[in-house]
Amino acid sequence: MMQSLQIEEVQNSNKRILIVDDYPPTRQLISDALNQSGYYEISEAENGREALDKCSHNPFDLVISDVMMPGMGGMELLNRLREMSPETSVIMITAHPALELTVSAMKKGAIDFLKKPFNIDDLLFKVHIYLNEKALLAGNRPNRDIAEIQIKDKTKELSVQGYIYDSFENIEGDHEHIFKKIVDLSLNVVEGEECSLLLYDSGVLKPNIIRSPHNENYESRTIPALKQIFHEVVTKKEALMIHSSEHPEIAPSLICAPLMIRNNIFGILCIRKKSNRESFTTKDLHYIVSLTKRASLNLENKILYESVYNNVLDTFRSLIASIQVRDHYTEEHCSRVTKLSVRIAEGLHCTEKEIESLKIAGMLHDVGKIAIPDSVLLKPDRLTFEEFTIIKTHPDVGEQILKPILLFDQERDIIRHHHERWDGKGYPEGLAGTDIPVLSRILAVADSFDAMTNNRPYRQAMEMNAAIVELERNRNSQFDGQIVDVFLKLIHQPQ
Numbered sequence: 005m006m007q008s009l010q011i012e013e014v015q016n017s018n019k020r021i022l023i024v025d026d027y028p029p030t031r032q033l034i035s036d037a038l039n040q041s042g043y044y045e046i047s048e049a050e051n052g053r054e055a056l057d058k059c060s061h062n063p064f065d066l067v068i069s070d071v072m073m074p075g076m077g078g079m080e081l082l083n084r085l086r087e088m089s090p091e092t093s094v095i096m097i098t099a100h101p102a103l104e105l106t107v108s109a110m111k112k113g114a115i116d117f118l119k120k121p122f123n124i125d126d127l128l129f130k131v132h133i134y135l136n137e138k139a140l141l142a143g144n145r146p147n148r149d150i151a152e153i154q155i156k157d158k159t160k161e162l163s164v165q166g167y168i169y170d171s172f173e174n175i176e177g178d179h180e181h182i183f184k185k186i187v188d189l190s191l192n193v194v195e196g197e198e199c200s201l202l203l204y205d206s207g208v209l210k211p212n213i214i215r216s217p218h219n220e221n222y223e224s225r226t227i228p229a230l231k232q233i234f235h236e237v238v239t240k241k242e243a244l245m246i247h248s249s250e251h252p253e254i255a256p257s258l259i260c261a262p263l264m265i266r267n268n269i270f271g272i273l274c275i276r277k278k279s280n281r282e283s284f285t286t287k288d289l290h291y292i293v294s295l296t297k298r299a300s301l302n303l304e305n306k307i308l309y310e311s312v313y314n315n316v317l318d319t320f321r322s323l324i325a326s327i328q329v330r331d332h333y334t335e336e337h338c339s340r341v342t343k344l345s346v347r348i349a350e351g352l353h354c355t356e357k358e359i360e361s362l363k364i365a366g367m368l369h370d371v372g373k374i375a376i377p378d379s380v381l382l383k384p385d386r387l388t389f390e391e392f393t394i395i396k397t398h399p400d401v402g403e404q405i406l407k408p409i410l411l412f413d414q415e416r417d418i419i420r421h422h423h424e425r426w427d428g429k430g431y432p433e434g435l436a437g438t439d440i441p442v443l444s445r446i447l448a449v450a451d452s453f454d455a456m457t458n459n460r461p462y463r464q465a466m467e468m469n470a471a472i473v474e475l476e477r478n479r480n481s482q483f484d485g486q487i488v489d490v491f492l493k494l495i496h497q498p499q
Contacts, residue, residue: 052076
């Protein structure tokens with residue numbers, strides 16, 4: 005049984021990184037990736053001289069530099085940085101690697117050396133690890149060399165553990181996306197060359213993801229050859245590390261670790277052979293066990309969340325169905341409004357999360373009508389002022405119905421405000437302009453268009469052209485003009 009390590013999260017906010025390369029697309033690629041992966045302050049320079057000038061004004065935590073550049077190359081920059089700013093870490097990149105160049109760069113203080121074209125995920129991993137090491141070492145420099153080596157090893161271990169934790173903390177996407185993340189991260193963390201993830205169900209192992217230079221042989225030869233090892237992992241529910249120079253399916257080293265939910269195995273992660281041909285270490289095994297446990301916990305929480313979420317959603321679908329029994333228009337209307345809202349949101353480039361919220365809000369936006377008396381809801385004539393006042397309560401009632409469900413905070417807000425107007429004359433709060441949630445504004449356009457183009461108890465449906473004229477007439481008064489414009493472009497396009 006391995007002892008667990010207490011991991012402190014190291015924040016990379018305000019870490020300053022300088023990217024030095026004479027080829028702008030390379031600088032842009034690295035800059036974009038770093039901006040997406042963490043909170044860094046990114047600067048760029050096109051050669052060593054410009055980089056030194058920037059470093060002289062304000063030192064950087066990390067410099068990522070090409071080797072071959074006009075004016076001043078990366079090796080001279082590395083020499084000058086050692087003198088001017090010895091605390092700055094440097095990662096060198098080159099399209100023409102040579103052993104002598106790599107050794108020279110490392111001796112002069114470079115912390116790593118990457119070959120072009122490099123894997124951007126590999127670069128991001130190294131940036132994260134080295135910056136975490138620096139943060140953890142800050143203020144903890146032992147006087148003795150042995151103690152310094154020990155603390156550096158420990159900080160690297162904590163950095164890798166923290167990276168594993170962060171990678172799965174807020175990961176989104178379906179199960180296949182998470183499985184891919186497990187494999188990619190495993191290859192990075194222990195520098196593996198070959199990795200597979202097999203799913204286990206009813207005593208049968210089925211390959212799900214295979215990463216190997218010899219994919220065509222892996223499933224037909226390697227997996228059958230490792231069957232006994234897989235059986236042992238399933239039986240013991242523990243990770244195994246095996247070293248062998250005799251068996252090609254193992255040589256030089258193999259780690260197999262179970263993926264488990266509530267002590268039940270649902271998969272096996274198998275990773276083989278470090279790229280430098282050395283055997284895996286106990287620390288590598290520790291990393292893979294931590295990774296599989298963290299990933300399994302993420303999947304378990306995701307499955308639990310989806311189960312609760314779907315149960316709650318089914319309950320509200322039943323409420324909508326109960327309204328539909330009284331008013332056949334409502335359910336069909338909600339379905340149409342949801343589809344229109346999603347098309348508008350996609351046209352406005354809303355995020356996937358916002359679109360998912362809009363799908364739920366669209367389906368449930370009239371759930372508050374369950375509290376409206378039939379005499380008002382189904383009245384075949386125009387409503388009186390008093391009756392319209394009753395109808396106007398349905399957004400509030402819908403919001404109150406959803407209030408106990410913490411999962412639907414955003415959807416509740418969308419539903420409450422979908423009858424607000426751009427000019428502030430709507431209900432229930434009389435919000436105006438951008439004070440109205442944008443997803444409520446989208447829903448308002450879709451809701452109104454569908455209401456106008458379908459039969460109601462008190463009037464016949466409008467022709468589509470007449471409804472379009474009505475939307476145009478009310479842009480920037482009842483409706484957000486930008487949303488109306490997007491909707492009108494979409495309405496003539498095939499679905």
